Amino acid sequence: MGNSLLDPVEGVTIEQWAGANAKLAGGAQTDEILKLLGVDAPKWDRVNNEWLTRMRNDTSFTISTIYGKAFTEKAVGNLGGSDQINAESYSFEQWIELMVAQDVLGKQGRDAQDVLKDFGLTVTDYTNISSYWNTKMMADFSLAMQMQTLMNQYKIKYESMAPGSAHTDIDF
Numbered sequence: 001m002g003n004s005l006l007d008p009v010e011g012v013t014i015e016q017w018a019g020a021n022a023k024l025a026g027g028a029q030t031d032e033i034l035k036l037l038g039v040d041a042p043k044w045d046r047v048n049n050e051w052l053t054r055m056r057n058d059t060s061f062t063i064s065t066i067y068g069k070a071f072t073e074k075a076v077g078n079l080g081g082s083d084q085i086n087a088e089s090y091s092f093e094q095w096i097e098l099m100v101a102q103d104v105l106g107k108q109g110r111d112a113q114d115v116l117k118d119f120g121l122t123v124t125d126y127t128n129i130s131s132y133w134n135t136k137m138m139a140d141f142s143l144a145m146q147m148q149t150l151m152n153q154y155k156i157k158y159e160s161m162a163p164g165s166a167h168t169d170i171d172f
Contacts, residue, residue, distance in 0.1 A: 005058060006066075009050040010043055014063060017051045018070030026077045026124040077125030085132040090125075092143060093150055095133045098126070100154035 006014050020033045034044055055063040079089055102115045116126055137143045 005054060005060075005062060009047045009054075010039075012037060012039070012047045012051075014051065014066050015070065017047060018067040021048075021067070022070045022124070025071065025122065025127075027122040071124070071127065077122040077128060078120055079125045079128065082128040082131060085128045087136075090129045090132075092133055092136075092146070094119075095129050096147060096150040097154045098129070100151055101158050104155060104158035 008014075009017070016037060020037060023036075024030065024033060030041070030044070034041060037044070039047065051063070055067060058064065079085060098116075098119055098121070101118070102112050105115050106112055113123060116122060121129075133143075137147070
């Protein structure tokens with residue numbers, strides 16, 4: 001008897017589901033995923049919901065491990081895979097600006113993925129860039145010191161772009 005936790009859902013294996021989500025995070029369209037898996041939208045919704053439920057209830061973290069592996073092995077964003085991220089492909093300063101933009105604009109009601117699109121990036125790109133620079137900061141603490149200065153500079157920039165700030169002369 002198989003492991004019911006990892007049994008396919010309506011014929012879709014954990015690896016197929018995780019790979020599909022990695023591709024979606026990398027910017028693939030849902031229609032591409034449906035075609036790739038040979039399913040329609042209602043079936044995808046059922047499959048996706050079931051795997052998410054299984055992952056949420058999986059105290060052994062088996063599903064999360066397989067899911068995470070799909071993202072590190074298969075996820076490719078606009079900047080390529082994680083092995084293509086380096087200081088030349090996305091600078092430390094760009095990463096800090098992106099983080100601050102997401103924070104400040106998010107507080108103003110912008111969706112984080114929408115902000116990523118402003119920068120020409122996908123969720124996968126952001127994950128890969130963050131992983132690269134977090135690893136670098138652990139090895140070079142001077143980057144962490146630079147980080148706060150850059151964050152303050154970009155915070156001023158993005159907070160000055162607040163919605164409605166251009167019309168402060170109008171009273172209601």
